[in-house]
Amino acid sequence: MNTSREFAAVILAAGKGTRMKSDLHKVLHPIAGRPMLLHLLDSFAQLDLKRTVVVVGDKREQLDAALEGRDVATALQEPQLGTAHAALQAREALEGFSGHILVCFGDCPMVRGETVQRLIAALDDGAKVAVLGFRPADPLAYGRIIANADGTVSRMVEFKDASADERACDLCNSGLIVAHSDDMWPLLDAVGNDNSQGEYYLPDVATGAIARGDTVKVVETDAGEVAGINSRAELARAEAQWQELKREEAMTDGVTLTAPETVFFSWDTALAPDVTVEPHVVFGPGVTVARGARIRAFSHLEGARVGEGCSVGPYARLRPGAVMEKDSFVGNFVEMKQATLGEGAKASHLTYLGDAEVGAGANIGAGTITCNYDGYFKHRTVIGDRAFIGSNSALIAPVRIGADAIVAAGSAVSRDVGDGDLRMVRGEQVVKPGWADRFHDAMKKKKAAAKK
Template sequence: MTQAKTSVIILAAGMGKRMHSSIPKVMHTLAGRPMISHVLETVSQAGYSDIVLVVGKEMEKNHELFLPYQTVHQRERLGTGHAVKIALEAMGEMPENILILYGDTPLISASHLNHLVRIIEDGADSALLAFKEDKSNSYGRVFVKDSHVDKIIEASDASSEELKNNLCNSGIMAVSGKIIINAVNQIKDNNSKKEFYLTDIVSIINQDGGKTSFVECSKDECVGINNKSDLAKAEAIIQEKYRENFMQKGVTLLDPKSVFFSFDTILGQDVEIGPFTIFGPGVSVGSNVKIKGFCHLEHAVVSNNAVIGPYARLRPGTNIDEDVRIGNFVEIKNSQIRSGAKVNHLAYVGDTNLGKQSNIGAGTITANYDGFNKSKTNIGERVSIGSNSVLVAPVNIGDDSVTGAGTIVRKDIPDNSVSITEGAQKTSIGAAEKYKAQKKLKTKKDNEDL
């Protein structure tokens, strides 16, 4: 199947009023990226590169996402039929097959797109994807006669009897390039919304002696997103797919439904993931890694045999080498943690290179921001940073060095050195009894004054 034979039109101009959002509908994220990106990825997987996007004015600020594709602006929202018409006018030479998709129907599979195209190549004039849904819904109803589609009636124009038909139209269809322009030009706006419905093309093809076939798919694959509730349902569907895929490849999920992945998450073999863990975009995890519960990772790399969490946060730019331990309530940002190093609890490490076999004590922070600039901290190999230390960047700590508890490091520490911030400790022997008596007296007086 060559690209010259098939072009794809993606309709993405809907305002998305029911989303109640300033973000264009198709730019709402699903598994870490805009839903329109899922559609574009599926089209690419199916093997098609000749794409025309129909967008509205709200999408102009997202133009960089669409740079590789031909884009047509639908200035007036006159319906799906009108959107396809202006896309066809922008194409120039007509291909043999036209695939029509929707930017708000992101879970469609590449195999079903190719199936529709094969039906057109086998001689049908058009073919659409349909699914069965017994619950009340706003999808158009597909009526079949003699194994072909007789007509599609939009839910808003259907009678109560017609709405009992549970075969629904996904909106996704393929049409022969030989007949599409003539058919689209015949679409009228004689309906309740005074719009040009693309679905009317079926009746027009039938009137001209043609036939429309249909392929039935699961309702999960055809789900359209019109509001935040639909978005949540789609997220649940795609997450379930990701979870099952990872478990089939050897990943252990201790509580699958509480773990969330992004579209590009990479997990190695024998990874174990605890409950309530979230993978943002750009995360790659090696083999034999244990990620304990309540962790959050984004744009981070975790190498083999590392242990992360619980309650750890790996932020963008983090690279965790092999055999590293990142413990509870630790945040790592834009840092390289070398093999065998440990940051076990209650620490912030930002813009830091931490050497092999080094240990960061509890309560340590790298003070990397002075209100104007971010600065680097470089910690050598086999370094021991005492609990509650503050490393004020930019600063370098040499190999095999030690800092005492509570040390504030403002100057570089050479290799094999010990650095301690000594504050005077005053101890008054026998003073505790007097101190406690004074406290009790003050508390009693305060209570009497209330």
């Protein structure tokens, strides 16, 4: 038995993905805002991989860009002669490596690290090759695994080459396969292409091991974990599956979702216990929400940090760089971007806070706008602690409003306001007694004359 416990992964991502009908590489299509390939790499992070190789082909430059900065090698498959041929292209990148090798597909983002560990355990128990099987509701055209009750595999066959009896078997091949490097490379070298497609099939690694008298074991998992994504419809089903799992995880961790099926998470959404999320909330990437906060209905958050005890919405939008400190509040139709709302501060409705710093306890009246962009550059607005900004005010950045200052409603403020000052910027109010009555009378007479 091979005893080296080093572990490497070979991820096959050379296919054209024509059914996606997209200029974007298939494995870069996102689930919960993250490319499916990166979901897979994240799952494998717990496995202490010594090396990872992604086999590329079509749209290689997109994959190279997506993997930049990661400790991942790429290997080119050209021409593309089948999955076993693709796996062989990783041999050079794994030169000198001795240990277990997993080969899997890049379009199966739901595969969990725990499942891979079960495959490795099968090798530790004496198998030379371990494969991952599943039993879908409809086996369709999946390759079949013919196995005994103890999981020992006697035959693996592609659907196109299977007999009627073999097609009647519902144990299907997911495509994941594990073997020690001492076995994997010779078995891959021995794979031929004497089949209906004239391709070098990866399952023939297991077939070859069986032919030479080795033990091959199948480990079974849920069909949802290994569902491949080859079309937009399958991508949508994978998104729905991921969201359902994330919702269950959030509620298990102490988050209240009042209508779970209407809440959508990003791959990195982090909600603390005792957070409440009302219906129809969308979390984009980069959101953290602290304990006791409430996210009210129809709100959208992205790149935002919501502090303890805060309230957001309904119908609020927090854009990247939005920070709400403890017990602060934004209400309906409030938008924040690159702005901090201090502890206990509030903007109750109809307000835009962009490139701004709002002090603790400040009150931002309805219709307030921080005018942060002059057509060329962004400028900041700083509002001091406990300041009061009256409704329908425009704060023309760069500008600073002092602590305890008051800006009167309807003001357009373009100069700094000192601590404790009142700033009122309004045109002179003119009153003309009786003018409106005379105007209405004249217009009514004019309209009556026009009708005649």
